[in-house]
Amino acid sequence: MNAVFSWIAACLSAGADALGRPLLAPLGVLPGWLSATLVAAATGVILLIAFKYTSNQRSIKRVRDDLDANLLALKLFKDSTAVTLRSQGRLFVGGFRLMLLALVPMLVMALPVTLLLGQLALWYQSRPLRVGEQAVLTLALGGDAKAPWPHVRLRPSNAVQVELGPVRVRSKRELCWTLKPRAAGLHRLTFDVDGRPVDKQLAVGDGLMRVSALRPGWDWEEILLNPAEAPFRPGAAVRSIAVAFPTRSSWTSGTDSWLIYWFVVSMAAALVFRRALGVKV
Amino acid sequence: MSKRLRLVLLVVVLVLLVPARADAYVGPGAGFALAGSFMAxxxxxxxxxxxxxTWPFRLAFRAVFGWRALARSRFKRIVILGLDGMDHGLTETMLAEGTLPNLAKLREQGSFSPLGTTVPPLSPVAWSTFQTGVNPGKHNIFDFLTPDLNRYHAKLSSVEIRPPRRSIRLGPYRIPLGKAQVRLLRKSKPFWGILGRYGIFSCIQRVPITFPPEKLRGVLLSAMCVPDLRGTQGMFSYYTTRPKAPGETIGGEVHHVARAGDQVQANLVGPQNPLQPEGGELLLPFEVAITSPAGAILKIGGAKYDLQKDIYTDWIHVEFRAAPGVKVHGICKFLLLDCEPEFGLYVTPINLDPERAAMPVAYPSVYATYLAKRQGPFATLGLAEDTWALNERVISDDQFLRQCLDMDAEREAMFFDALEKVPRGLVACVFDGTDRLQHTFWRDIDPGHPARPADDVIAGRRVIHDLYRRMDDLVGRTMAKCRRKDELLLVLSDHGFGPFRHGVDLNRWLEENGYLTLIEGRGDEEHLAGVDWSRTRAFAIGLAGIYINIRDKYSRGVVEPGAKVDRLREEIADRLTGLVDPGAGASAVKRVYIAAKFYKGPYKDDAPDLIVGYQRGYRVSWETAIGRTTDRVFHANSKAWRGDHCVDPSLVPGILFSSQPVRNPNPRLIDVAPTVLSLFGVPVPDYMDGKPWTVGGAAPAPKAPAPARELAEVAT
Structure with missing residues (x-):
């Protein structure tokens, strides 16, 4: 099952990346707070429109009205305990019906939103390394614990200096290097694994850049959330390569907080445009 | 299992089989929906x-304030189902024919009798008496209309709406400081207000003369005299490409529009701009694209609606923009009348949107919102059924009938909701479609009408009989909801009905008899504008009767108050009683009531001096009602409105069905309020004129002196 999902995820990620790379390129020239706000607001509105056309708006309105009516009934007819209990029961039923009605659009949108978040994570989840700043690179090998270790070598590069490594973590079948970039830019690190070349991106610079922290293995969830580099196929000598990029510190476009900010702003934008777009939520 | 359900289940199973971290936020739409469900x-x-x-505290509170009354009450719930204008004679006939099985069952279970109505037998008067238990001299409602003391213009008798007193100018806008003042002119106190003092909950729906809604322990939805969004009592709009014929006059608002290809563009006319009074009325442009000989698409307010010939749209929300960010909300229905050869579109009066009403239509105001959420938008206009459009032949009989049926369905929905929501206390709901349909379809059962055109009645049509059967069915379903022994169901009407064949122009009669003088050539002006007041001793306006032009009461009064007025009243009453219609050779007036003698209470001087009790078949003429004078006293009534009840009250009793026997021989509408109070174990104030009935076995409690505060309220 994972193989099929991973294959689908790889195709979708590649497509999303092909679209996302040029479309989101302007983020690199805008201040982080502005780009995060614009992207969140725009996607909020787009997703709201998508919700309008993927949900049963008439039923949602009916259920919403019913919920409102039952809430008002609690206030208006509070003299009667039986009526109160009935209204409470109907609120429960209404809540459940609303959840069911949200299910279809939720499922329809889950995938595009995941792809979008994967693209946005490239920009906001980590900060690129600065010149001279150390970072640990971890290459995880494929195969089980008893499998022989391949010969792995990081090709020398003018862009990075190897400070330490490789260090072998036998229990995890991992090799680690400590790197120190020498020049800004989007570099490509190349490893020789039993004589075969394997690449990994490394972003070095000061501003906003697409940062690929992980070149994923053949796992659909990892593939969806790390779309910038092609995943390693099953049976490959390397399972994944990760670089421990530093976290970005910002309320609006910092590590992890960007997601909260995106959530809040997209919700707010949807709330503002909800009536104008005639969407029942 | 439905296809949709199977699909949903499949999706649920897939989701459960493939668990993953909830990293994927699913967008604001679904997010709101999910958040909403969790909020619920x-x-x-x-x-x-x-x-x-809070249960123990509420229990204690009720034990102290509320349950005392219910503990003494004969019934835990009393349901009053008002069927406006349901006629005793016709009901009796249909009961004898066996066509009203549920009402027959109710009669067998309890009782059935005529219900004495008020003088005059008009809905605003009768329902005011119903709710207060007092005669009109104490509640101040004598007619739909009453003359303005300064200008003699007819104005609504039950409500006064004034714009906010102060405003400030802000650029092109005039910002009102405060709200419009809406004042109920009905005096005294409705019996549900008294019940509330004893902790008894009431749900009052669409009882006439409850606008603006008064505070009570319970909920109330107003009815008669609630205006439309334009402030009128129901202004319909008619859009047509047909050119205006010479001399043609159609009431309502007629818009002659042009058709460009298949497109018609026009404006829906809204209220005066509240922020720019001199800027005129607010307009909402709309467009109709004709797609077939019987179909079109309406584009209004950014939305599209299908129009099909002869089929009303659902209620459509309309918004009129008064200023940036300030909108006035209403609801209306559209009806495509014709596409070929001429385009015709009818729009109902724009009702106040119950969810965002520009004026209060319910107490508490969220009750209207609650009902709209529960059942969808509904008519809020006092006289919701558009009899005017039918009278003007803008809509057909069938189209009017459909409108009445739709509104009855709305009323039913709210009534049955009330029955479910109020297990203890009072539920009172009035269905007034019965009144409107009898007014307009009485011609079906009056083949002897003198003005009946050949094409006016479809052979075999039995709208009124169908209406009575439908009401019987409603009663049957209500009985099914009121089965407990501690429940009482009263089905009643405020008055009966009869034919309206001839209108009596009272102003013409007054002129012929030397009581009224017209300015030469101005007799046909409305609102009595053509009357020479310096030489007029009596005049008529509205439906009830005649006013004496008393000095110091009216701005141009000429009759000295006191003995002269008394003599004049007696004289006119004597001469008018037994007035003969020479055309029919029959008496047109059965009795003339002198208000000063007939009414008791602090407001009797505001009544028409003389209330005319017409014979069956007669009524005040259309022209007199609006203050015009014609060239003859008697007019054949040629409007669709050919049933009426503005006759002598003895000729149009209402009905009273009770699920427990009412043992009084001559129950009256005025007795309902004290009876309900008595049955709930609440002392009946002694200012009430009605007398409690003996319902079932127990005798009613004696009247008790009203608290001073209540007396003060009655007197002011």
Missing amino acids: FFAAIASAFSTII
């Missing part, structure tokens, strides 16, 4: 928790 769960849990926690 939270609200239900919080409310249940609060119910449990």
